Amino acid sequence: MADVPALTEATYYILLSLHTPQHGYGIMQQAEALSRGRVRLAAGTLYGALNTLCEKGWIIQLPVDNNSRRKEYMLTQKGLEILKNEVRRLRELADNGEAILKGE
Amino acid sequence: METRKTIRKWFWVWDFEKEDDWLNEMAMNGWLLDDVGFSTYHFVRCEPGEYSVHTEMHPADESYISFMQETGAEYVGRMMMWVYFRKKVADGPFDLFSDIDSRITHLDRIGKMLSVVGGANLLIGLANIFSPSRLGWVNLLCATLLMYALGRIHGKKEALKRERQLHE
DSSP states (O other), X not given: OTTSOOOOHHHHHHHHHTTSOEEHHHHHHHHHHHTTTOOOOOHHXXXXXXXXXXXXXXXXXXXXXXXXXXXXXXXOXXXXXXXXXXXXXXXXXXXXXXXXXXXX | OOOEEEEEOOOOGGGHHHHXXXXXXXXXXXXXXXXXXXXXXXEEEOOTTSEEEEEEEOXXXXXXXXXXXXXXXXXXXXXXXXXXXXXXXXXXXXXXXXXXXXHHHXXXXXXXXXXXXXXXXXXHHHHXXXXXXXXXXXXXXXXXXXXXXXXXXXXXXXHHHHHHTTOO
């Protein structure tokens, strides 16, 4: 999948959070928890990214339940493939870094 | 002690970050943005530093406003194409942008608006320049100012792009 560029940190954590259905605020909380407080997705950034990811077909918006106005999103098969590829790419980066630095 | 006040203040479009800083400075001094109008800001009293305030150019559609509210922010109002939000500091950190890409997208949105309005003024100005009223000069002046603004926004964007070559 050479045609898939490296994901941004925001995209990576959004896709990862959407492995199970999640609403916007849930994604923000999950990204922060997964990264132990390091990654904070700002609301405007997240909103723009969710729209772009929907357009690309990497995630979908789930039908809105009448009791709640909150929109939920979920990863698609395509999004899952892209996420798996990114994990492989990141592992290669980390392995190479460790091999050369050898615990320096 | 007065509990409300209105300030008339002008910000050039390329100074939108300064406007943001000023609104937060006001909040630090106990004045919370409560409503906006054309270069008019209405404030109410708050505890100093109780709120964080932000503005961006964004269509004020229902979907965006409810998304922001879901994250704990309050919608203050809209002035032309700019929306204003505030959030209690105690309810967690509040920012509109957290990476370079979304800051560039925001600048693109501002740039597009400036090009459209600037282009329209240029066309109207050129069409009217030889008309007896001579009002075409006003449009050409506006177009010049808008193109200058576009240049400033473009400069900010280029700086962010250079930064993005090294990190997100």
